[in-house]
Amino acid sequence: MSRERSAALYPLVEIRQLTKAYVRGKQVLEVLHGINLDIPEGDFVALMGPSGSGKTTLLNLIGGIDSPTDGLLKIDGKRIDELSGDELAAWRADTVGFIFQSYNLMPVLSAQKNVELPLLLTDMSAAERRHRASVALQLVGIADRAGHKPNELSGGQQQRVAIARALVSDPRILICDEPTGDLDRKTADEVLTLLQQLNREFGKTIVMVTHDPKAAEYASRTVYLDKGTLVTEAVH
Amino acid sequence: MLKYAGLVLSGLTRKKLRTTLTFLSLAAAFTLLGLLQAVNSLFSGAADFLGVNRLITQASTSFTQPLPMRLLPQIEAVPGVQAVSHSQFFGGIYGEGRNFFPQFAVNPQRLRQTYPEWLMPEDNWRAFISTQDGAIAGRLLAEQNGWKIGDIIPLNSFIWTKADGGRTWEWRLVGIFDGRDAEWQKRTSLMYLNYGQFDEGRNPGARGLAGVFVVQVEDPSRSGEIASAIDAKFTNSAEETKTQSEQEFQLGFIRQLGDIGLIVNLITGAVFFSILFLTGVAMSQAVRERIPELAVFKCLGFTDRQVMWLVLAECFALCLLGALAGMLLASAVMKGLPPEFPITADAFVWAVAGASVLVLTLLVGLPPALTAQRLKIVDALNGRAGDSALEHMLRKAIEWPLLAWRWLRGQPLRPQEFAP
Numbered sequence: 001m002s003r004e005r006s007a008a009l010y011p012l013v014e015i016r017q018l019t020k021a022y023v024r025g026k027q028v029l030e031v032l033h034g035i036n037l038d039i040p041e042g043d044f045v046a047l048m049g050p051s052g053s054g055k056t057t058l059l060n061l062i063g064g065i066d067s068p069t070d071g072l073l074k075i076d077g078k079r080i081d082e083l084s085g086d087e088l089a090a091w092r093a094d095t096v097g098f099i100f101q102s103y104n105l106m107p108v109l110s111a112q113k114n115v116e117l118p119l120l121l122t123d124m125s126a127a128e129r130r131h132r133a134s135v136a137l138q139l140v141g142i143a144d145r146a147g148h149k150p151n152e153l154s155g156g157q158q159q160r161v162a163i164a165r166a167l168v169s170d171p172r173i174l175i176c177d178e179p180t181g182d183l184d185r186k187t188a189d190e191v192l193t194l195l196q197q198l199n200r201e202f203g204k205t206i207v208m209v210t211h212d213p214k215a216a217e218y219a220s221r222t223v224y225l226d227k228g229t230l231v232t233e234a235v236h
Numbered sequence: 237m238l239k240y241a242g243l244v245l246s247g248l249t250r251k252k253l254r255t256t257l258t259f260l261s262l263a264a265a266f267t268l269l270g271l272l273q274a275v276n277s278l279f280s281g282a283a284d285f286l287g288v289n290r291l292i293t294q295a296s297t298s299f300t301q302p303l304p305m306r307l308l309p310q311i312e313a314v315p316g317v318q319a320v321s322h323s324q325f326f327g328g329i330y331g332e333g334r335n336f337f338p339q340f341a342v343n344p345q346r347l348r349q350t351y352p353e354w355l356m357p358e359d360n361w362r363a364f365i366s367t368q369d370g371a372i373a374g375r376l377l378a379e380q381n382g383w384k385i386g387d388i389i390p391l392n393s394f395i396w397t398k399a400d401g402g403r404t405w406e407w408r409l410v411g412i413f414d415g416r417d418a419e420w421q422k423r424t425s426l427m428y429l430n431y432g433q434f435d436e437g438r439n440p441g442a443r444g445l446a447g448v449f450v451v452q453v454e455d456p457s458r459s460g461e462i463a464s465a466i467d468a469k470f471t472n473s474a475e476e477t478k479t480q481s482e483q484e485f486q487l488g489f490i491r492q493l494g495d496i497g498l499i500v501n502l503i504t505g506a507v508f509f510s511i512l513f514l515t516g517v518a519m520s521q522a523v524r525e526r527i528p529e530l531a532v533f534k535c536l537g538f539t540d541r542q543v544m545w546l547v548l549a550e551c552f553a554l555c556l557l558g559a560l561a562g563m564l565l566a567s568a569v570m571k572g573l574p575p576e577f578p579i580t581a582d583a584f585v586w587a588v589a590g591a592s593v594l595v596l597t598l599l600v601g602l603p604p605a606l607t608a609q610r611l612k613i614v615d616a617l618n619g620r621a622g623d624s625a626l627e628h629m630l631r632k633a634i635e636w637p638l639l640a641w642r643w644l645r646g647q648p649l650r651p652q653e654f655a656p
Contacts (some may be wrong), residue, residue, distance in 0.1 A: 008361065060614055063535070065534070065535055065613040065614055065617075066614045084538055085539070086539045086540075086541075088542075089534065089538065089539040090537065090539075091535050092535065093537020093538075094537070095293060098532075098535045098536070100532075100617070104529070104617075105534045106246070108248065108249050108250045109243075109246055113242070113246075117243075117533075117536055118536045118537060120240065120243070121237055121536070121537050121538065126239065151421060169537075175281045227617045
């Protein structure tokens with residue numbers, strides 16, 4: 001799953017004067033006000049802040065599932081804020097892996113099939129897809145539950161399957177939205193340790209939104225937002 | 237494309253009960269559609285003489301109008317005609333109850349020439365020819381009534397009175413015939429009566445009349461031409477004729493009921509509308525429940541169009557499976573029908589079913605598929621989705637009775653809506 005890359009001359013994520021506003025009826029609600037942020041490759045960044053501070057919005061923008069109103073958003077040197085819908089979809093398939101608070105696994109598919117999902121978009125043969133998914137499940141330590149459906153797995157196991165799904169296409173960035181929000185402390189620590197391992201051993205760049213200061217401690221640094229503005233940074 | 241098949245089919249197993257019920261309603265609807273369209277196909281088909289070696293000549297006005305027997309030699313003289321017989325519907329009731337079966341007064345020798353499909357021992361044929369009040373019964377009919385040769389069978393005709401004013405005719409059973417193969421054996425539920433007693437016994441004013449003429453042609457490929465030649469012979473005469481294939485003639489009986497095509501199409505339309513409504517609601521519900529899942533597909537890199545195709549493919553798969561099951565059931569039912577109902581699921585019927593699947597998929601699947609396509613990931617991850625225009629309209633149509641019910645019960649009309 002690791003990938004050799006030449007030393008980057010520029011940050012993997014480069015954000016300049018990024019603004020996001022929503023229109024609700026006649027009201028324009030600006031949730032991000034001119035954010036500037038660089039995330040180097042291999043970084044593990046925690047985004048923290050009170051509810052409504054814009055951290056999830058910023059995460060969504062970095063993950064390419066929402067588009068900014070203004071500003072510049074470059075990932076690996078590419079202006080993703082200028083990509084069309086289909087280009088953005090292809091970019092997401094290639095570059096980003098998503099991990100959600102509520103796992104968002106397909107309930108009718110087994111863990112193995114869930115992990116194979118992103119590979120359907122590639123030219124891989126069925127056998128190759130199976131093999132890649134098995135390796136990913138093995139990596140997150142849940143290979144023995146490959147044939148089980150999500151409702152037959154515990155919360156922690158489901159999140160591991162979700163991590164395997166995010167990893168299987170070998171993306172450069174993992175976008176994690178409260179990945180331990182639904183888990184107990186012990187399971188949360190296990191999942192966070194796994195993320196830290198993926199960051200340290202496999203060089204995955206991770207951007208994680210969390211409310212939990214203990215979860216943030218697993219990151220290399222924490223970025224705090226308040227009312228749509230980046231207020232401070234802490235390096236662990 | 238095949239790699240998505242598992243994904244499409246797994247979508248159908250999400251709510252097994254709903255899928256099963258929708259599948260069953262589709263199957264039932266397509267069974268009905270198959271049967272009705274087979275009937276429609278039978279009735280709407282143009283007169284087809286292809287491969288027909290037997291024609292029926294009737295009065296051009298109606299088959300109930302008898303033709304004079306003197307036309308027989310003239311028809312026989314038409315080039316290409318091999319043999320001609322005549323047949324008069326007798327319309328007799330057997331026994332006390334309403335035991336009705338078809339009986340025809342015929343010339344035994346001519347019957348044998350024009351219907352070689354009926355098989356009977358030689359001495360039975362001879363007895364039928366020589367017995368003025370003789371009758372022969374098909375095997376099925378004889379077995380059903382427990383008849384044996386030599387029995388006297390009284391028939392009370394609702395059409396023909398005897399010269400003495402009576403309606404009860406007694407016939408001596410002189411033979412029991414079989415069909416030449418299994419198909420014809422199924423048709424042995426009829427009876428032939430010797431024309432001799434029938435013509436002599438009936439009211440003198442009706443004597444010398446044949447009902448219709450049965451024409452055996454030498455070359456089936458010339459049937460159409462011979463039919464035209466027969467009719468041309470009697471054009472502008474007092475006895476204009478209409479010559480058609482045997483099957484067309486039989487359908488003429490049923491056509492007396494009305495415009496079968498229109499009736500069938502109206503029923504088919506109602507069936508189609510019902511499945512449209514049912515499947516539309518089911519598919520719409522299925523998609524609405526899965527909005528966050530569809531958003532995840534998009535997160536993973538599926539394009540808007542791919543997600544739309546997934547939903548449409550799911551709808552197509554459901555419609556196709558339901559239609560296949562329904563059509564196979566309809567075909568089985570058609571095969572089990574007696575030969576008097578010669579309907580089959582021909583290419584036309586399958587084509588109608590196929591077209592129905594496509595139309596149904598588009599009408600039912602496109603609104604939710606477009607909704608899925610238009611989903612914004614961020615909204616959809618939170619379970620929020622906008623409606624397409626058609627879906628919105630459909631939803632309103634479904635909601636209306638519910639709102640009326642709530643209003644009648646004094647309940648709030650709408651649940652708390654999501655406030656962003």
